[in-house]
Amino acid sequence: MLTSSLPTQEINAPRAGWRGWFALAVLMLPVLLVSVDNTVLSFALPEIALSLQPSSIEQLWIIDVYPLVLAGLLVTMGTLGDRFGRRRLLLIGATGFAVVSALSAFAPTAALLITGRALMGVFGAMLMPSTLSLLRSIFRDRDQRRLAIAVWASGFSAGAALGPIVGGILLEHFTWGSVFLMAVPVLVPLLVLAPFFVPESRDPAPGRFDPLSVVLSLATMVPVVYGIKKLAVDGPTALVAALFVTGVVFGWLFVRRQRTVPAPMLDMSLFRRGTFSGAILVNLLSVVGLVGFLYFVAQHLQLVVGLTPMVAGFALLPGLVLMIVSGLAVVPVARRHAPRIVVPAALAFSVVAYVLVAISTADLALLIIAFGLLGIGIGAAETVSNELILSSAPPAKAGAASAVSETAYEVGAVLGTAVLGGILAAFYRAQLVLPAGLPDAAADAARETLAGAVAVSQTLDDPTLAESLRLAAAHAFDSGVVVTALIGAVLIVIAALIAATTLGGTRGASTK
Known part of the structure; x- marks a missing residue:
């Protein structure tokens, strides 16, 4: 039976001084980097598509393999941080992430870029749970x-929105590899400052490390997320069914083992708390909405409207600012009002955003307003839900609880691209009416993706045929955007309903 009550908090807990707030500033470096990396390729993808010529499947994998690996390893890395030291794991992850990012910047093929993104997911999984769990120990x-x-939540959400802006600025002046090289100047200050300002913390009684639980968690996450990707691209197939069944079976084995071993990798009793489970689902669906929105708006602004990457990125700047402001402004509101009221009210703004996109994609100002409304809702909702997740867990298990929260983020990022992006791609192919006289090879490339159609149009000698192809591709793409936006609105409504029914009526400031 689910319960929404929070555990008893520390009484008269000491307040952090200036070193604690400086440590927060240092910890925001990897938070911003990892969240930026989730969406920066949305704007770099057209240039990558022209340079490396990936297939539609490779194009999705370039984006999705990073959050897929990240999601599969987060619980493992969170537990390792609890056991061996959260700051230690953070520094190892930062070093590896910087090195692999620099190498990925010069990948000559789509396959090598996908490999690099996968390795970045491994090291990225060491970064995120460590940052949130360290906050639990620094700010008692x-x-x-x-x-x-x-x-933290505003930085993570803002980083997802900042990705296209940063990508736009870099792509205006440099090649696509520059979006990976930015990891080096961000993580070097972390490696220098963290040992001085961020205190080490770990579980004082971690228990025995369980490799079998690690294998089972990976065997659960990877087939499920990959199955979602295949379902979005290919529709229901025997392979998709087999992947889902495999993930569910290993998931059942994972849960069973956590309930029977003396020192489980993940305390399953946390999920019996309505507050914890509800906040996790709110996080997941909110990120689906955010990343799905960024996936199609980035392509629309560049390939349909014709904006340069930098100008397209700055078109989203108002939404980024509103996301940060709403995430901070909700703090005093959350002290006075119950989460079950605050979170649904915030998400209502995001629902309106998707409805505006469904009404029209032709008006650039309307898209900018829509992203601003989306940012208000996502920024506020994620601040409240993340605080509830961390407060629901014992301090010693902060890493594991943070990892579950981060897993929801990363699965949401995969779903946002794979499901909403896959639906958009399916509608694009179904609605695309190619002009007569297009060579077969050009027609095949145009059917793959919008970027492919635009690239083909630039190679045609007949200006009229090229313009007809661009218009046909833009019409097909925007037809898919309408359907995708309506689906996004429904997902946000579901998140609001979950919040209203599970987050309870206790005000955030009820206890210390």
Whole structure:
């Protein structure tokens, strides 16, 4: 039976001083980098498509393999951080992430780029649970922790929106590899400053490390997420069914083992708390909405409207600012009002955003307003839900609880691209009416993706035929955007309903 009550918090917990807030600033470096990396390729993808010529499947994998690997390893890495030291794992992850990112910048083929993105997912999985769980140990006073988590959540959400802007600026002046090289100047300061300002923390009684649980968690996540990707691209097939069945079977084995071993990798009793489970689902669906929106708006602004990457990125800047502001502004609101009221009210803004996109994609100002409304809703909702997740877990298990929260983020990123992106690709192919006289090879490339159609149009000698192809591709793409936007609105409504029924009526400031 689910319960929405929070565990008893520390009484008269000490308040963090200036070193704690400086540590928060240092920890925001990997948060921003990893979240930026989730979406930066949305704007770099057209140039990568022209340079490396990936197939539609490779194009999706370039984006999705990173969050897929990340999601599969987060629980493992969170547990390792609890056991061996969260700061230690953070520094190892930062070093590996910087090195692999630099190598990926010069990948000569789509296959090597996908490999690099996968390795970045391995090291990225070491970064994110460590940052959130370290906040739990640094800020023991709940009011301070709530503000710190608001900064963390705003940074993560804003980073997802900042990705296209950063990508746009870099692509305006450099090649697509520059979006990977940016990891080096971000992570070097972390490696220098973290040992001085971020205190080490770990579970004082971690228990025995369980390799079998690690294998089972990977065997659960990877088939399920890959099955979702295949379903979105190919529709229901025997392979998709087999992947889902495999993931469910290993998931059952994972849960069973966690309930029977003396020191489980993941405390399954956390999920019996309505607050914890509800907040996890809200996070997941919110990120689906955010990343799915960015996936199609980035392509629309560049390939349909014709904006340069930098100008397209700055078109989303108002939404980025509103996302940060709403994430911080919700903190005093959450002290006075119950989460079951605050979160649905915030998500209502995001629902309106998707409805506006469904009404029209032709008006650039309307798209900018829509992203601003989306940012208000996502920024506020994720601040509240993340604070509830971390407060629901014992301090010693902060890494594992943070990892579950991060897993929801990354699975949401995969779903946002794979499901909403896959549906959009399916509608694009179904609605595309190619002009007569197009060579067979050009027609095949145009059917793959919108970027492929635009690239083909630039190679045609007949200007009239080229313009007809661009218009046909833009019409087919925007027809899919309408359907995708309506689906996105439904997902956000579901998140709001979950919040209203599971997050309870206890105000955030009820206890310390």
